Amino acid sequence: MDNPFKNFLKHGDQSVIGIDIGASAIKVVQLAKVRGKAVLKTYGSLALGPYAGLSIGQAVALPADKVSEIINDLLKEANVTTRNSGVAIPLRSSLVSLIEVPTVSDREMQQMIPLEARKYIPVPVSEVTMDWWIIPKEEEKSFDFEVFNKQQPQGGTKISKTEVLVVSIHNEILNTFASIIKGANLDTSFFEIEMFASIRSLVDRETAPVAIFDMGAAGTKLYIIDRGVIRKSHIINKGSQDLTLALAQGFQITPEKAEKIKRNLHDVGGDEKAIYDIISLPLDYIFSEASTVLLAYQKKYNKSISKVILTGGGVALFGFAERAKKRFETEVVMGNPFSKIETPAFLTDILKTTGLDFSVAVGIALRKLQELG
Numbered sequence: 349m350d351n352p353f354k355n356f357l358k359h360g361d362q363s364v365i366g367i368d369i370g371a372s373a374i375k376v377v378q379l380a381k382v383r384g385k386a387v388l389k390t391y392g393s394l395a396l397g398p399y400a401g402l403s404i405g406q407a408v409a410l411p412a413d414k415v416s417e418i419i420n421d422l423l424k425e426a427n428v429t430t431r432n433s434g435v436a437i438p439l440r441s442s443l444v445s446l447i448e449v450p451t452v453s454d455r456e457m458q459q460m461i462p463l464e465a466r467k468y469i470p471v472p473v474s475e476v477t478m479d480w481w482i483i484p485k486e487e488e489k490s491f492d493f494e495v496f497n498k499q500q501p502q503g504g505t506k507i508s509k510t511e512v513l514v515v516s517i518h519n520e521i522l523n524t525f526a527s528i529i530k531g532a533n534l535d536t537s538f539f540e541i542e543m544f545a546s547i548r549s550l551v552d553r554e555t556a557p558v559a560i561f562d563m564g565a566a567g568t569k570l571y572i573i574d575r576g577v578i579r580k581s582h583i584i585n586k587g588s589q590d591l592t593l594a595l596a597q598g599f600q601i602t603p604e605k606a607e608k609i610k611r612n613l614h615d616v617g618g619d620e621k622a623i624y625d626i627i628s629l630p631l632d633y634i635f636s637e638a639s640t641v642l643l644a645y646q647k648k649y650n651k652s653i654s655k656v657i658l659t660g661g662g663v664a665l666f667g668f669a670e671r672a673k674k675r676f677e678t679e680v681v682m683g684n685p686f687s688k689i690e691t692p693a694f695l696t697d698i699l700k701t702t703g704l705d706f707s708v709a710v711g712i713a714l715r716k717l718q719e720l721g
């Protein structure tokens with residue numbers, strides 16, 4: 349597919365790093381293709397908080413030139429040896445809508461979709477860059493007027509509908525990203541919204557619907573993927589930093605101290621109950637919003653979500669998967685972003701526990717590798 353963001357990019361000819369500019373940390377993954385396989389060369393992350401006088405783990409908004417500087421620091425620190433890259437765009441910087449249009453010929457579809465999509469975009473379409481994907485049909489999906497419109501005559505007309513996933517990004521955001529990559533001297537051939545990258549690294553060729561639950565610092569993202577295609581994305585406006593801030597407030601301690609407690613829950617000593625009571629509040633909020641979204645999907649399409657895949661730094665919380673299992677009442681697994689790539693044997697176990705926040709960067713690097721052919 350033609351890259352809709354190409355006007356903002358300088359095209360590179362060789363690769364491969366994936367960069368994820370998260371709310372609390374920037375991650376990079378360098379891959380190489382060796383005998384047709386994706387091989388991990390290096391990876392690393394840098395927390396943004398300390399660059400803004402805040403603690404590690406907190407979400408911060410930094411100006412583009414600062415972000416470029418941090419990317420440069422990170423590439424040096426991680427011994428990255430190429431600038432050929434793809435860069436992720438946060439879901440919160442985009443607008444994703446699933447729209448339904450009458451099924452017409454492909455040519456007519458190409459004309460109709462941008463016009464229909466306008467209705468869902470709250471700003472003039474000239475201000476956004478848009479892309480769309482037609483959701484493949486499962487079986488002939490038709491809307492029967494007998495069911496949907498009682499006024500229609502008996503035996504009613506059937507109108508076939510096609511679902512289309514429309515994604516738009518404000519040009520100002522793309523311009524900011526273009527200036528970040530310029531400042532960091534990156535040779536970037538595409539921008540991609542983070543959800544597509546996570547799906548690439550985490551989801552196998554599963555046919556039953558699965559969900560990805562990405563708990564970052566600022567927010568938690570939920571994606572539902574059915575037959576390999578994203579069908580639903582949702583942002584919950586609470587993330588792992590809300591657990592830290594709740595602890596800081598509850599115990600009247602600094603966010604630095606609270607962050608340490610959160611990351612060392614496996615050995616907190618006597619205060620265990622008080623700590624769990626505090627973090628349960630934001631956690632329950634996140635779980636219940638996520639459950640509502642999953643249940644609504646299951647009801648609408650009459651299908652059950654076979655598995656929830658956990659990712660993002662926030663799910664590294666001690667005991668998180670067990671809690672999630674209780675709440676979601678389905679299979680819950682820790683996602684392994686490195687499962688599709690070859691990693692050095694000595695890193696395999698370390699990556700399983702400390703690499704949870706790399707699904708976006710790996711997914712971007714995998715796409716970049718595909719560009720090599």
Ligand SMILES: Nc1ncnc2c1ncn2[C@@H]1O[C@H](COP(=O)(O)OP(=O)(O)OP(=O)(O)O)[C@@H](O)[C@H]1O
Pocket residue numbers: 369370371372373374404405406438563564565566567568587588589592607610611612659660661662663664665666705
């Ligand atoms: N061992 C741990 N236990 C609990 N929380 C952790 C642990 N390690 C990291 N975190 C939390 O994970 C969060 C960072 O995760 P991640 O890097 O996925 O977020 P991000 O990508 O920067 O944010 P976003 O996805 O919202 O843009 C931080 O809030 C951090 O406190």
Ligand SMILES: [Mg+2]
Pocket residue numbers: 370371564565660708
């Ligand atoms: Mg993230």
